[in-house]
Amino acid sequence: MKIVLLGTSSAVPTLTRGLSSTALVREGDVFLFDCGEGTQLQLMRSSVKRSRIHSIFIGHLHGDHLYGIAGLISTLHLDAREAPLNVFGPEGLRAFLNASFRTSDLQFTFKLTVREFPRGYRGRVLDEEEYYVDALPLDHSIFCLGWRFQEKDKPGIFNLETAEKLRIPRGPLYGKLQHGEEITLDDGRVITPDMVLGEARTGKSVAYCLDTQFSERTIQLADKCTALIHETTFGPDSISLARERKHSTMEDAARVAREAGVENLIATHFSSRYDGRQVTQIADEARNVFEKITVGRDLLEVEI
Ligand SMILES: [Zn+2]
Numbered sequence: 001m002k003i004v005l006l007g008t009s010s011a012v013p014t015l016t017r018g019l020s021s022t023a024l025v026r027e028g029d030v031f032l033f034d035c036g037e038g039t040q041l042q043l044m045r046s047s048v049k050r051s052r053i054h055s056i057f058i059g060h061l062h063g064d065h066l067y068g069i070a071g072l073i074s075t076l077h078l079d080a081r082e083a084p085l086n087v088f089g090p091e092g093l094r095a096f097l098n099a100s101f102r103t104s105d106l107q108f109t110f111k112l113t114v115r116e117f118p119r120g121y122r123g124r125v126l127d128e129e130e131y132y133v134d135a136l137p138l139d140h141s142i143f144c145l146g147w148r149f150q151e152k153d154k155p156g157i158f159n160l161e162t163a164e165k166l167r168i169p170r171g172p173l174y175g176k177l178q179h180g181e182e183i184t185l186d187d188g189r190v191i192t193p194d195m196v197l198g199e200a201r202t203g204k205s206v207a208y209c210l211d212t213q214f215s216e217r218t219i220q221l222a223d224k225c226t227a228l229i230h231e232t233t234f235g236p237d238s239i240s241l242a243r244e245r246k247h248s249t250m251e252d253a254a255r256v257a258r259e260a261g262v263e264n265l266i267a268t269h270f271s272s273r274y275d276g277r278q279v280t281q282i283a284d285e286a287r288n289v290f291e292k293i294t295v296g297r298d299l300l301e302v303e304i
Pocket residue numbers: 010011020062064065211269
């Protein structure tokens with residue numbers, strides 16, 4: 001999987017940072033988290049193909065995470081897209097989209113499904129054969145959902161040579177073993193899956209937590225994930241401002257990363273008061289709490 005940061009600024013764009021949006025690319029499919037104004041342009045500057053967007057997840061309805069979605073969907077319509085599109089987000093999202101599209105008299109070329117969640121919602125919002133997405137409320141000034149994209153574990157690779165050595169007849173028995181079932185051969189021998197399968201492949205996971213102040217729920221959502229994308233709006237100079245506006249400092253995010261036992265923290269959503277050098281300094285200090293911090297910047301790609 002690949003994470004592509006499209007916009008890393010909070011509240012307002014700057015000349016070097018766009019508004020919040022992050023793409024997760026998995027086997028060609030694109031999952032877009034938030035869609036601030038300017039996301040379309042950032043997509044064009046990046047390696048991410050807008051035609052491959054599978055679903056869009058909007059965590060909360062603050063403008064810096066939302067105002068790009070109507071424009072992007074309008075462009076998908078002009079592209080004569082045919083594939084259906086899913087949009088997930090808090091209650092109010094559908095009304096926002098409907099108002100935009102009705103105003104412009106936009107009739108879609110494709111099926112748009114908007115799924116809304118009421119305040120406090122937690123649960124599985126998408127469940128596919130190879131992955132699922134869970135949502136959990138964060139702790140922000142308005143209702144805000146965090147998301148966890150989780151690949152399902154895959155059984156180990158079937159070892160053909162071992163199977164032949166064990167004289168297991170080719171055919172449906174192979175399939176049974178691959179699916180974790182134990183089999184009994186005609187000669188009475190019992191073969192268990194671990195005798196022919198390599199080690200199980202653990203699915204990777206990405207937690208996306210924007211916007212929120214430090215919260216136990218975030219730790220829960222991010223539990224042992226491969227990458228935690230967390231807002232880090234402020235530095236140590238603005239702790240009271242972070243508390244007042246229900247945002248996080250870089251150190252808050254580092255604490256979440258440490259307590260959740262994640263592999264990597266990707267910091268994003270920086271206040272426009274900091275330039276790139278200052279953000280790097282803030283991250284250096286937060287490494288006392290959690291070492292593995294990747295400082296986000298627009299168009300940065302992180303392979304996981
Ligand atoms: Zn924000």
